[in-house]
Amino acid sequence: MKITRIEAIPFAIPYRKPLRFASGEVHVAEHVLVRVHTDDGLVGVAEAPPRPFTYGETQESIVAAIDKLFAPEVVGMSALEREAIHARLHRTVGNPTAKAALDMALWDVIGKSLGLPVTELLGGYTDRMRVSHMVGFAAPEQMVAEAERIRAEYGITTFKVKVGRKPYTVDVEACRALRAGLGDDVELYVDGNRGWTASESARALREMSDLGLTLAEELCPADDVLGRRWLVQHSEIPFVADESVTCPGEVTRELLAGAATAISIKTARTGFTTSQRVLFQCEGLGVEVVMGNQIDGQIGTMCSVAFGAAYQLTSQRPGELSNFLDMSDDLLAEPVRISDGTVQVRAQPGIGIDIDPGKLAHYRQDG
Known part of the structure; x- marks a missing residue:
């Protein structure tokens, strides 16, 4: 179950009304969809929601961290090598939501490979x-x-x-x-x-x-x-x-x-x-x-x-x-x-979620 490719896809979906709190205000969900592909055709999925006023990450920085720092370290490894992958990700400081989304997408892959829910x-x-x-x-x-x-x-x-x-x-x-x-x-x-x-x-x-x-x-x-x-x-x-x-x-x-x-x-x-x-x-x-x-x-x-x-x-x-x-x-x-x-909890293997390809095509920001 080798990791062959990792995608970091920026997407943007407006909120019905602005979300306001003491540390900031959000009008649009500018998130990143993370997908981990394996050589046996499995795809693990998770989401990275940047909060620049809390953690310093942006949509652009999450995409860059995954594409330029994390994917080169992880592609070619087995999805089951969770601790080794964890150690490689944490050579880089910060970037908590980028690391978290990649980690959860890996767990999604593992659950799908075993036919079991992540829970x-x-x-x-x-x-x-x-x-x-x-x-x-x-x-x-x-x-x-x-x-x-x-x-x-x-x-x-x-x-x-x-x-x-x-x-x-x-x-x-x-x-x-x-x-x-x-x-x-x-x-x-x-x-x-x-x-x-x-x-x-x-x-x-x-x-x-x-x-x-x-x-x-x-x-x-x-x-x-x-x-x-x-x-x-x-x-x-x-x-x-x-x-x-x-x-x-x-x-x-x-x-x-x-x-x-x-x-x-x-x-x-x-x-x-x-x-x-x-x-x-x-x-x-x-x-x-x-x-x-x-x-x-x-x-x-x-x-x-x-x-x-x-x-x-x-x-x-x-x-x-x-x-x-x-x-x-x-x-x-x-x-x-x-x-x-x-x-x-969904009874399907992994996290139990599937992406609507039409919606992704509509909201993705990378063309």
Whole structure:
């Protein structure tokens, strides 16, 4: 099962509405489709969603890294040589989503070669994931209306609220409106994308202490070392590290420094192989995890579902699996469906996804 060719295909699909959060704003999903071809005719597929304001990658840099750095190192190797491939990729620093997409496409190939879903290869704990929906920046009444629609249409009852604007007015008001509008039978947690200071975060959490928030994610920058440690020590709810934990070493640093008490795992930045390493770190330390979202399309969503459903710890909490609903279209031949607040693992070999060739031809950016 030799790797014969690796493709990095840029594509662009508009969002129905801009996605706004403290670290940036996105109008178009400018992602990269990664395909790994083998000598026995198998093709593994994954998606790399660049986030320049978070990881420094762009669509162009991902294509260049795969074409010029990674493909020459990997072509000719067996898809089963996962650890050797992992070591070769990590000779190059950075480029997390480029590495992650290539890793997941390799797992897709392996699953297809064995006739087994990737979820079973990874762990096979369950066949579905509960879904959490991200509510982005808008006027409070609009945020409530969106959450009510999502609950009614998809059965989702967990909502991640984007904060990081004006902590004592706009953000607190939005969270209060959501609790009042949705009632006490939904779960709410907040994500600041590093938009507040430590002192602003502490005050905002105090002002929202009666709202029953379950998690607080990246409220202030990890580089504010002492301030963040002080904040986490005074937080009554788990503090989730996300952008600050892009590799196992950073996970260790944040946890042992007391700068986080929970970890967000995103397959879009750590693939399946490194996500396993992060998960087992957290499991060994007794740390809670949440399956995060890199504003993935449907391809990335199914990768997150495949990994999250494979393990008990990752499937305990709803995963952030619904951002694709904001995209005007996607590349999958069979769209992802959310039913009763869950997404099911697909029973097909590999990740269980097929690309619609007509859609790819329409949205690809390389001619």
